[in-house]
Amino acid sequence: MDGVVKAFAVVPYAVVAVGQLLFSLDDVTLRGKVELSERTLDVARAEYHQVSQSAFSDRRGGVQLATLEAQVQLREAELAFSRLQMERATVTAPRSGVVIFTDPRDWIGRPVVTGERILSIADPTEAEVKIMVAVEDGQVLREGAEVLVFLDTDPLHPVPARLVRAAYEAEVTPAGVLAYRGVAAFTGTDSPPRLGLQATAKIYGERVTLALYLFRRPLTALRRFIGF
Numbered sequence: 001m002d003g004v005v006k007a008f009a010v011v012p013y014a015v016v017a018v019g020q021l022l023f024s025l026d027d028v029t030l031r032g033k034v035e036l037s038e039r040t041l042d043v044a045r046a047e048y049h050q051v052s053q054s055a056f057s058d059r060r061g062g063v064q065l066a067t068l069e070a071q072v073q074l075r076e077a078e079l080a081f082s083r084l085q086m087e088r089a090t091v092t093a094p095r096s097g098v099v100i101f102t103d104p105r106d107w108i109g110r111p112v113v114t115g116e117r118i119l120s121i122a123d124p125t126e127a128e129v130k131i132m133v134a135v136e137d138g139q140v141l142r143e144g145a146e147v148l149v150f151l152d153t154d155p156l157h158p159v160p161a162r163l164v165r166a167a168y169e170a171e172v173t174p175a176g177v178l179a180y181r182g183v184a185a186f187t188g189t190d191s192p193p194r195l196g197l198q199a200t201a202k203i204y205g206e207r208v209t210l211a212l213y214l215f216r217r218p219l220t221a222l223r224r225f226i227g228f
Contacts, residue, residue, distance in 0.1 A: 008104040037079040127192035131182040140205035141166035
């Protein structure tokens with residue numbers, strides 16, 4: 001829902017448990033809506049009670065009574081919705097994991113809208129590798145392909161992985177390169193690398209002849225140049 005971030009109860013990259021408080025939105029307006037809905041409901045109930053007492057002697061009161069009963073149900077629904085929004089102003093962790101977001105000072109007092117991402121909760125035991133492959137090398141992106149991940153922090157000891165899914169549409173990377181996105185899962189290790197590390201991935205494709213391996217890129221560049 002729309003709102004303004006009031007305060008954070010956690011710091012970036014903290015480990016949280018299910019149900020732990022993450023952050024809260026400013027609830028002044030929401031609290032006012034709840035109080036207004038409660039008073040409106042009290043008035044509707046009082047009118048309904050007053051008409052119900054006179055309905056026995058006045059036939060017209062029976063018709064009015066049905067209308068007032070619908071008004072009471074409407075006010076009750078409005079109050080329930082206002083209370084639900086009030087509860088959602090306090091955001092708790094739906095799962096355990098590591099909280100990932102930027103500096104809390106960048107968010108406090110900032111208006112947010114429905115669908116805007118404030119933070120994410122990641123499970124370190126379910127870490128995956130995001131691989132961006134240039135369009136001309138997209139043929140290696142096949143599910144089940146063997147992958148070696150050379151971490152920038154430890155390039156001499158590659159970590160094995162396996163490609164689990166790949167995109168069918170190319171996207172522009174932050175470096176301005178058109179590339180396909182692939183995702184690989186670590187294999188043969190019980191403790192995946194730390195979240196957020198950078199690396200170089202080597203994807204193994206099908207075996208080809210040496211001539212095709214050496215001249216594939218020059219032939220591709222020539223085809224693009226001559227327009228065929």
